[in-house]
Amino acid sequence: MRCQRGVVVALVGATLAAIVGIAPPASAADDKAPALHDPFDEPAPTAPSETAPPPTAPPPEGHTETALPPEGSPLLGAVLGLEAALAREEGDARTIAVAEAIQRLAALDDVRAVPILLRLSRSNDAPVRLAALGALGGFTAEPAALARLKETLDPLAPLEDAAVALPHLLLAARREPRATVPCPSGLTCVADEVLLAALLAYAAAPEGERAVMVGSVASHADPRALPFLLRLSFADGPVHDAAVAGLLPLATLPAARARLFALLQGGTEPDRLLAIKALAASYDDEASAALLDARRAEADPEVRAALEAVLRDKQPEQLAAIIAEEQRLAAEAAKKPSAFDYANRAAVSGLAGVGAAAGGAAASAVVADRIAPGTGPCYGLWGACAGGASAAAIGWFGLGDSKITGPDFALALSTSAMGGFAGLLIAPTIGSPVTDDVRHAVYLGAAGQLVGLTAGTVAAVFLEPSSNDVVELDVTVAAANALVAGAVLSFPPGPDARPLWGSMIGATLLGAGAGSAAAYFLDLDDQALVHTGVVSGAGLLAGLATGAAIPSQRSPSQVLGAGALGMGAGAVLGGTLGQLELTPSYGGMVYETWGALDGGVLGLGGGLLVDALFVPPGAEGGPSLWFGGAAVGIVGGAASTVFFPEGVALDTGDLMLQPLFVAFSLYHSAVLAGTSGVDGRAVAAAALLAPAAVSAGLVHTAPFIRASVGDVLMVGGMMGLAAYFSSMTMLSVAARAPGVIPPWGWVLGTSLAMDVGVAGAVGLDLLPFEQVGWKTTYVTAVAAGTTLVLSLPGSLLAAPPGGIEVPDVLLASGVLGLALGLGTMPFIDFRVAPDWGLGKRPDAADVAPPVELAPTALMVQPLRDESPPVAFGVAGRF
Numbered sequence: 001m002r003c004q005r006g007v008v009v010a011l012v013g014a015t016l017a018a019i020v021g022i023a024p025p026a027s028a029a030d031d032k033a034p035a036l037h038d039p040f041d042e043p044a045p046t047a048p049s050e051t052a053p054p055p056t057a058p059p060p061e062g063h064t065e066t067a068l069p070p071e072g073s074p075l076l077g078a079v080l081g082l083e084a085a086l087a088r089e090e091g092d093a094r095t096i097a098v099a100e101a102i103q104r105l106a107a108l109d110d111v112r113a114v115p116i117l118l119r120l121s122r123s124n125d126a127p128v129r130l131a132a133l134g135a136l137g138g139f140t141a142e143p144a145a146l147a148r149l150k151e152t153l154d155p156l157a158p159l160e161d162a163a164v165a166l167p168h169l170l171l172a173a174r175r176e177p178r179a180t181v182p183c184p185s186g187l188t189c190v191a192d193e194v195l196l197a198a199l200l201a202y203a204a205a206p207e208g209e210r211a212v213m214v215g216s217v218a219s220h221a222d223p224r225a226l227p228f229l230l231r232l233s234f235a236d237g238p239v240h241d242a243a244v245a246g247l248l249p250l251a252t253l254p255a256a257r258a259r260l261f262a263l264l265q266g267g268t269e270p271d272r273l274l275a276i277k278a279l280a281a282s283y284d285d286e287a288s289a290a291l292l293d294a295r296r297a298e299a300d301p302e303v304r305a306a307l308e309a310v311l312r313d314k315q316p317e318q319l320a321a322i323i324a325e326e327q328r329l330a331a332e333a334a335k336k337p338s339a340f341d342y343a344n345r346a347a348v349s350g351l352a353g354v355g356a357a358a359g360g361a362a363a364s365a366v367v368a369d370r371i372a373p374g375t376g377p378c379y380g381l382w383g384a385c386a387g388g389a390s391a392a393a394i395g396w397f398g399l400g401d402s403k404i405t406g407p408d409f410a411l412a413l414s415t416s417a418m419g420g421f422a423g424l425l426i427a428p429t430i431g432s433p434v435t436d437d438v439r440h441a442v443y444l445g446a447a448g449q450l451v452g453l454t455a456g457t458v459a460a461v462f463l464e465p466s467s468n469d470v471v472e473l474d475v476t477v478a479a480a481n482a483l484v485a486g487a488v489l490s491f492p493p494g495p496d497a498r499p500l501w502g503s504m505i506g507a508t509l510l511g512a513g514a515g516s517a518a519a520y521f522l523d524l525d526d527q528a529l530v531h532t533g534v535v536s537g538a539g540l541l542a543g544l545a546t547g548a549a550i551p552s553q554r555s556p557s558q559v560l561g562a563g564a565l566g567m568g569a570g571a572v573l574g575g576t577l578g579q580l581e582l583t584p585s586y587g588g589m590v591y592e593t594w595g596a597l598d599g600g601v602l603g604l605g606g607g608l609l610v611d612a613l614f615v616p617p618g619a620e621g622g623p624s625l626w627f628g629g630a631a632v633g634i635v636g637g638a639a640s641t642v643f644f645p646e647g648v649a650l651d652t653g654d655l656m657l658q659p660l661f662v663a664f665s666l667y668h669s670a671v672l673a674g675t676s677g678v679d680g681r682a683v684a685a686a687a688l689l690a691p692a693a694v695s696a697g698l699v700h701t702a703p704f705i706r707a708s709v710g711d712v713l714m715v716g717g718m719m720g721l722a723a724y725f726s727s728m729t730m731l732s733v734a735a736r737a738p739g740v741i742p743p744w745g746w747v748l749g750t751s752l753a754m755d756v757g758v759a760g761a762v763g764l765d766l767l768p769f770e771q772v773g774w775k776t777t778y779v780t781a782v783a784a785g786t787t788l789v790l791s792l793p794g795s796l797l798a799a800p801p802g803g804i805e806v807p808d809v810l811l812a813s814g815v816l817g818l819a820l821g822l823g824t825m826p827f828i829d830f831r832v833a834p835d836w837g838l839g840k841r842p843d844a845a846d847v848a849p850p851v852e853l854a855p856t857a858l859m860v861q862p863l864r865d866e867s868p869p870v871a872f873g874v875a876g877r878f
Contacts, residue, residue: 078105106135137168162227170196211238218246251278344404353392359446360387362439408460419452429501473515480511482568489561528578538596539570545631587647599637603629605688612681653707665690675744710773715761717780722757731807774833779821786817
């Protein structure tokens with residue numbers, strides 16, 4: 001309804017404003033209006049008009065204009081123009097044309113137009129009807145026109161018609177006292193002049209002051225202004241608010257009450273509050289029903305409080321019943337499991353069903369075979385069906401209306417696994433004859449699984465654990481098993497393994513109890529739990545290395561036992577550090593992982609080196625030195641995190657240097673040692689020590705390195721060029737004097753040449769030149785490309801022996817490429833070289849979390865003045 005009125009207002013507003021000074025919206029036409037008919041069925045009055053005539057309609061083509069009396073020509077032109085507008089196709093253009101034609105007809109001030117306007121004022125076309133009513137306002141001296149305008153005051157007439165006619169009736173009453181607008185019986189009205197002045201003030205007010213003028217009209221509480229207020233109550237903004245507030249003193253009128261009921265159901269919060277206030281002042285059975293319905297549907301706390309304040313005084317019993325019903329429904333909704341709860345409930349019941357099915361099948365088969373051998377499979381199938389179905393049903397309905405959350409299910413799953421693990425170990429702990437039939441282990445494991453599942457589910461329902469509580473329980477059980485199993489395995493192996501299985505059953509049960517206490521008393525966050533896993537891994541590696549360092553007569557099980565002890569000790573240490581709030585950051589954990597691995601490699605390499613230097617080949621004790629050094633290195637590397645709890649800041653340039661120099665150090669040391677014919681232990685030590693030491697040096701010197709990607713590529717390029725030229729030179733020498741260069745000389749020569757290349761690259765980087773890294777990269781790329789292009793044809797032109805050798809051609813190609821690169825470099829615009837922010841180390845305070853490696857957008861030097869580009873890189877910390 002509101003949208004329909006707004007559309008029609010947009011179509012005819014300008015025309016009606018020119019006619020009556022008000023732009024009323026349209027509504028559905030009067031259902032009792034007669035059908036349209038030809039306006040020329042009856043002769044029009046012949047009273048003369050003194051109004052200046054508008055241009056007459058031109059005669060149709062092919063016809064001769066017939067002379068008319070001067071006084072009839074303007075009216076005829078206006079009528080024909082109106083007929084032409086009415087004959088147009090439906091649409092916005094027709095509506096505007098008809099309104100303009102009616103305006104021209106009314107501007108003649110010719111009473112002979114009154115019958116035409118009367119007929120149009122009853123049109124089913126709302127814009128035409130409203131335009132005609134506005135035009136009739138200029139003919140209130142005519143009884144028929146005045147009577148038609150008064151018809152709009154009938155309660156059954158459309159409110160829009162009354163809104164258009166009312167100002168004209170008030171003007172007529174002012175000019176002619178006999179043409180008054182009657183005040184409804186039983187109500188109080190102000191003087192016509194007062195109401196008219198307020199309405200005209202609204203019509204003449206600018207946009208920003210219209211809300212004040214509406215309030216002025218509403219302040220008179222004149223029932224005759226109800227159509228005006230109702231119409232503007234469909235507007236927006238302050239005008240709407242003022243019109244709705246003006247309905248309050250008129251709330252006893254049926255039209256006003258209907259509008260208030262509509263606002264109570266679908267208005268804004270202020271509208272609903274005003275409607276509640278008005279209906280409370282004019283309270284009756286109809287208002288009571290509307291307020292009770294609104295209270296049932298209301299969700300806004302403020303409006304609900306206003307409704308309850310009225311109903312508590314007027315209808316306390318009905319209000320109490322509504323509140324009680326809402327509380328009942330809320331309690332039921334709170335207890336009703338959600339879809340997620342149902343999924344967890346189904347998962348718990350499914351776990352119970354699976355465990356009971358397996359246990360029932362195994363137990364039934366064992367009993368059946370004891371009674372009647374060979375019937376086990378049949379009765380096993382029956383036991384699986386009966387046990388699975390009964391356990392699942394008991395689990396589903398036994399939970400009642402308890403809500404099963406994600407942590408609840410996780411706890412039930414964890415205790416189910418613990419119980420199943422302990423149950424499976426019962427059979428090997430008992431030994432023969434139970435272990436002779438695997439079905440005994442199956443039903444014992446299923447029984448343990450059901451017991452653990454039940455215990456965990458009951459605990460979850462009553463204790464409401466968090467996810468961290470469940471993880472703390474699992475970590476404690478795992479640590480207890482690791483410590484107990486490690487302690488048992490550390491002894492020399494014996495023929496009976498039952499003590500091991502029995503101790504692990506006890507460790508699981510004791511760990512479950514200790515884990516429950518840990519979950520209750522400890523308060524470990526996610527970071528502390530992750531760190532516990534990191535320390536456990538480091539402890540496992542250190543324990544295995546320690547076990548391997550024990551003299552070789554020890555069994556592999558003892559090595560595993562030492563590893564289990566290390567893992568359990570690491571878990572205890574990680575939990576303790578977390579409880580003491582000494583957990584490093586995520587960046588520190590990455591450093592700790594690297595430190596343990598790098599330290600282990602350093603320790604292993606150091607042990608190999610000591611073994612190679614001081615222990616004769618084949619003597620005992622070598623592995624003890626190797627793995628003992630590894631164990632010390634793992635522990636020392638991980639422990640160094642105490643000095644770097646936030647890690648070491650590395651940008652991507654630093655990360656690019658790692659593989660470059662680690663690989664180079666491996667070649668520099670291990671290959672050189674291997675070609676020198678030294679002890680294999682020394683070669684292995686060099687292969688481990690050099691890369692690990694280089695990696696450690698790069699990590700700890702990273703805060704002092706500002707290597708961009710161009711710098712790193714420059715270092716790699718110069719290393720490659722140095723290796724290329726040195727190898728080609730040695731090949732050229734070897735072609736002319738075979739055997740002059742020993743095997744180790746090739747490695748030493750290229751290694752030293754690459755060292756020179758690295759030194760040269762560092763020296764270039766220290767020079768005060770812009771883009772030196774990218775410029776050097778360009779030169780090396782040109783040299784490599786030129787060598788690739790010239791190597792094949794140049795090699796075909798070589799004339800060995802004694803002449804030009806292939807290495808000579810390759811050397812010449814490389815030198816020519818270098819010359820080309822250096823010669824063309826001044827013509828290259830190196831502003832296009834990417835920056836990527838790789839050499840811009842982020843401030844530690846601005847990186848969160850430190851371990852994050854995230855794309856970084858950085859402004860770089862513009863290629864063109866109008867569009868500076870954005871370069872993308874990676875910034876982070878570990």
